[in-house]
Amino acid sequence: MKARDFVIACAAFAFTAVAGAATGVNSNWVGVWQGRLGGVPSVELTIGNDAGQVDGTIVFHRVIKTADGPRSDSTEPHTLIHPHFDGTKLVFQIVRGNGSDEVLNMAVELNSAASLTFHCSNCGAAGTTADLEKVQ
Numbered sequence: 001m002k003a004r005d006f007v008i009a010c011a012a013f014a015f016t017a018v019a020g021a022a023t024g025v026n027s028n029w030v031g032v033w034q035g036r037l038g039g040v041p042s043v044e045l046t047i048g049n050d051a052g053q054v055d056g057t058i059v060f061h062r063v064i065k066t067a068d069g070p071r072s073d074s075t076e077p078h079t080l081i082h083p084h085f086d087g088t089k090l091v092f093q094i095v096r097g098n099g100s101d102e103v104l105n106m107a108v109e110l111n112s113a114a115s116l117t118f119h120c121s122n123c124g125a126a127g128t129t130a131d132l133e134k135v136q
Contacts, residue, residue: 003125004060011025012105013035020104021053025047025049025054027052028110028113028117029049029054029090029110030047030048031046031047031051031134031135032044032045032046032047032134032135033046033047033116033118033132033133033134033135034132034133034135035118035130035131035132035133037062037063037070038062038065038069038070039069039070040063040070040071040072041061041072041100042060042061042063042072042130043059043060043061043118043130043132044058044059044061045057045058045108046058046120047078047111052092054083054084054085056079056080056083056092056096057077057078057079057080057084058078058080058091059075059077059078060075060076060078061073061074061075061076061078062074062075062076073127076081076097076098078094078095078097079094079114080092080094081094081095081103082095083121086107086129088109088110088121089108090107090108090110091105091107092104092106093105093106104120104122104123105120105121105122106118106119107119107121108121108122108132113134114133114136115131115132115133116131116132116134117129117130117131117132118131118132
């Protein structure tokens, strides 16, 4: 009986390890990440693992300069499309919005438990890069 219990426990542990490896989500990625322009939030990326797979949203804030300093003028929220890990990067897409059906290709790379680098490869001619810090 003990040998059977041991085999069942090992199988359960192996299944849990394989399931975790398949999703690739660890606690360092999960949370709310924020980039700022002039001290004002310009992008917020929320990465979750609610259904056992990586998911999330990204919100872009239009930052404008005013006589009183920069401020957020509008927001544009998006759900991450096809988020997945490609090596050390979390890769995903969003639809541009504002009536456009253009798909934008984005990725984030974890620098530390509190910092990541965001990159959009087809946002403008040279793409867009930003540093994001974990806020939650």
